[in-house]
Amino acid sequence: MxxxxxxxxxxxxxxxxxxxxxxxxxxxxxxxxxxxxxxxxxxxxxxxxxxxxxxxxxxxxxxxxxxxxxxxxxxxxxxxxxxxxxxxxxxxxxxxxxxxxxxxxxxxxxxxxxxxxxxxxxxxxxxxxxxxxxxxxxxxxxxxxxxxxxxxxxxxxxxxxxxxxxxxxxxxxxxxTPKRAPITDFNKLPLPDFSLVRYAKIKIYPVERIRGCGMDCEFCTVKGKPRHAPPERLLEQISFLVETQDARYFFVVDDLFGQERDETIRFCQMLGDYQKNIGIRLDVTVQIRLDKAKDPQLLSAMRQAGINTVAIGFESPIEEELNAMNKHLRPEDMLAMANVFHKFGFLLHGMFIFGYPVKEGVNFKMSARERIRRFKNFIRKAKIDTIQVLLAGPLPGTELRRRLAMQNRLYPIRDVGWEYYDGNFPLFEPDEPMTAEEMQSSGRKIMGKFYQFKRMFMIVLNIFSFPALIFSLHNIKSGWRRWYRPWRNDLICFGGWIVMKKWATQFKKDKFLERLQKAKERLKVKGAV
CATH class of the missing domain: 3.40.50.280 (Cobalamin-binding domain)
Known part of the structure; x- marks a missing residue:
């Protein structure tokens, strides 16, 4: 009681x-x-x-x-x-x-x-x-x-x-009880107080201006008409954290930075002015749609505001999968737009979904091996700085989950529980001819090609090349940028290799493959009834 x-x-x-x-x-x-x-x-x-x-x-x-x-x-x-x-x-x-x-x-x-x-x-x-x-x-x-x-x-x-x-x-x-209307007046809410997080040491502070997303991606849980706070509120969140927590690194959690374009540009100008006034350069990461590459004014304002890294949901280099996700882009167009972000000096973090199931009625079959090849080639051509490749996840409440449930392809929760819903495990019967085991190993193969042990040697090489590069150039700022990007990427990629090794070690101790077999057998029995 x-x-x-x-x-x-x-x-x-x-x-x-x-x-x-x-x-x-x-x-x-x-x-x-x-x-x-x-x-x-x-x-x-x-x-x-x-x-x-x-x-x-x-x-x-x-x-x-x-x-x-x-x-x-x-x-x-x-x-x-x-x-x-x-x-x-x-x-x-x-x-x-x-x-x-x-x-x-x-x-x-x-x-x-x-x-x-x-x-x-x-x-x-x-x-x-x-x-x-x-x-x-x-x-x-x-x-x-x-x-x-x-x-x-x-x-x-x-x-x-x-x-x-x-x-x-x-x-x-x-x-x-009756549904509560979404909040529209964000100014009546207090600023997020990170001092309430006991024991934690926070280096990257999450901040927001926009809630909701109107893109209607089949796999996403974030829906609804976007609701915007004034740019002044986001600037106040950042300045408050700079002044009270000595914060330097920020992640804008809005699903699509750049919505309400004019106000976004105004925010970038305000943030740039704020940094000039206090004499401190901040490091800001945002999530943004790839097609914002068509807006050079927005990208210029973002760079002047200290937005250095953009996280972009490329999702897949396979057109049939993009169509199933309700994405309206072609792989060749994505490569061209990624190049625009590079030209503006952004660091690109590419987010991908492997093994996305196409919709019924689509005549499409592709082996795991061919999918891996397509992903590797795209990542190489797009010159993405860092990547994450997760398996398609039918999260609760999404259209994807409803579709797979109707097709009797979801593995039962009793066998493959909620704890496996982190993007690293197959959760449904994939499209033929790929198997669930192949789908899981494929994601690791793509990541393994990108995050390698040999990056450690590149880190050392970059450290020794730093003085020569800097002093051989008249423009020190340009020299720094040329040196920093590969050094930073090699450092992250070596760290990624360590993460993958730890994950693989834990995976061997887990009994997931046994659970997977039980789930597949149970699904077959259910389908035969």
């Missing part, structure tokens, strides 16, 4: 937990340098409430002083002993962390603590799964307003049934 918080206390504590990744993966090397923005926004809103203190525990970023359990993640027994939480929230933005989320929720539930969860994983049947897995309330959509109302209800100031955008059990019955 869930216990209500002790309202006689002078102050109550909300603890929001970001669950640890289930296994070492390509994000692990970044996880201890940053954190998720959503929980920070929600905690910042709750922290404004009278009588409440909010904190965030990011299990991926506990750093030196964070209490670690003997198994994995944080030591919640220790946390609850030294700083008891009255209400605990959980970030469910990454499907692969859901089993860990339920594990921690069970710990707090056994202690009589009220539990709340939110994030993109919680849609349809997954909501009921959460309510049956020690979660008291599931928040649907954005949480800044909902959390304040929920905490108010916990204090007895309002009825839970009046709160929009939540799901809960009422005498064993699943109860949905």
């Amino acid at each position: 869930n216990m209500a918080p002790d309202l006689s206390k002078k102050r109550l504590r909300l603890r929001i937990i970001i669950p640890v990744y289930p296994a070492f993966n390509i994000y692990s090397h970044l996880a201890n340098k940053t954190t998720a923005l959503g929980p920070v926004c929600v905690a910042s809103a709750a922290n404004e409430m009278e009588g409440w203190d909010a904190e965030i525990i990011d299990e991926n970023n506990l750093r030196r002083h964070g209490p670690r359990s003997d198994s994995v993640g944080a030591d919640h027994e220790f946390l609850q002993r030294i700083r008891p939480a009255d209400v605990v929230g959980f970030y469910g933005g990454l499907t692969s962390t859901i089993p860990r989320l339920y594990e921690i929720a069970r710990f707090y539930k056994d202690k009589g603590i009220m539990t709340i969860a939110g994030g993109q994983h919680f849609v349809k049947d997954n909501i009921v799964e959460a309510l049956n897995s020690c979660i008291d309330y599931v928040v649907i959509g954005e949480g800044e307003e909902t959390i304040k109302e929920l905490l108010g209800a916990i204090e007895g100031k309002r009825d839970v049934s009046e709160i929009k955008g939540i799901v809960y059990l009422d005498n064993g019955k699943v109860t949905h």
Whole structure:
């Protein structure tokens, strides 16, 4: 039975937990340098409430002083002993962390603590799964307003049934309250307060201006009409972090930087002016559509603002797969546009999806070997600085998942659980003639060609060539740029090789291949019925 918080206390504590990744993966090397923005926004809103203190525990970023359990993640027994939480929230933005989320929720539930969860994983049947897995309330959509109302209800100031955008059990019955409208006035929200993230050491700060995306990609969970905050708010987020946290590195999490073009250019001009005024150069990374290469004014403004790296979803060099994703680009056009970004001096991080299933009725078959060849050739021709190649992932709530489910191609969760939904494992029967085993090994082969041990020798060579290059040029700034790019890329690629080696070692210890065989057999039986 869930216990209500002790309202006689002078102050109550909300603890929001970001669950640890289930296994070492390509994000692990970044996880201890940053954190998720959503929980920070929600905690910042709750922290404004009278009588409440909010904190965030990011299990991926506990750093030196964070209490670690003997198994994995944080030591919640220790946390609850030294700083008891009255209400605990959980970030469910990454499907692969859901089993860990339920594990921690069970710990707090056994202690009589009220539990709340939110994030993109919680849609349809997954909501009921959460309510049956020690979660008291599931928040649907954005949480800044909902959390304040929920905490108010916990204090007895309002009825839970009046709160929009939540799901809960009422005498064993699943109860949905009316949908909450998306936030449109972002200025009424507090700035994200990263000091609420206990123990973490943050180097790369996530910031935002736009929520939503109108591109309608079949595989993506981010939908809805884009909603924009004024450029001044994004600049305020950045300047506040520079002045209070000595921040230098930022990642704009907007799915498509460059939406609302004129205001984006105005923001870039403001950010450039701000850096001139304080005499500090910032390093900013954004996600952007490839076709923004057709807008030289935007690209020039971005470079002047200190935006150095662009993360671009190339997705695939195979036209049939691009069509299935609802992408409206041809591979040859993508190469030309990638070259434009290079000419403007951007570092390109290319994001790819391997093994994307084409839609029914499309006469297309390609071997794994040919797919690998196409990917390698495209990456080489596009001269991409860094890459990530993930397997197609039918995430909850996406059109892709619905399509594969209707085709009876999804592997059952009982065999291939949520913990494998991190882009490194096959989750469905791939298009013929490729097998699931080939699909998994193919992604590693492409990454293995890019991230190699030999890059270590290039790092050393670049270090020795640095003085000669600099002093042989009259333009030192130009010389630095010519030297820095290959040195930086070799350094990252060698680090990527280390990451892949660690992942391969852990994969050998895992029993995924056994689970995969069971899933395939179960799928065959289901299809034969």
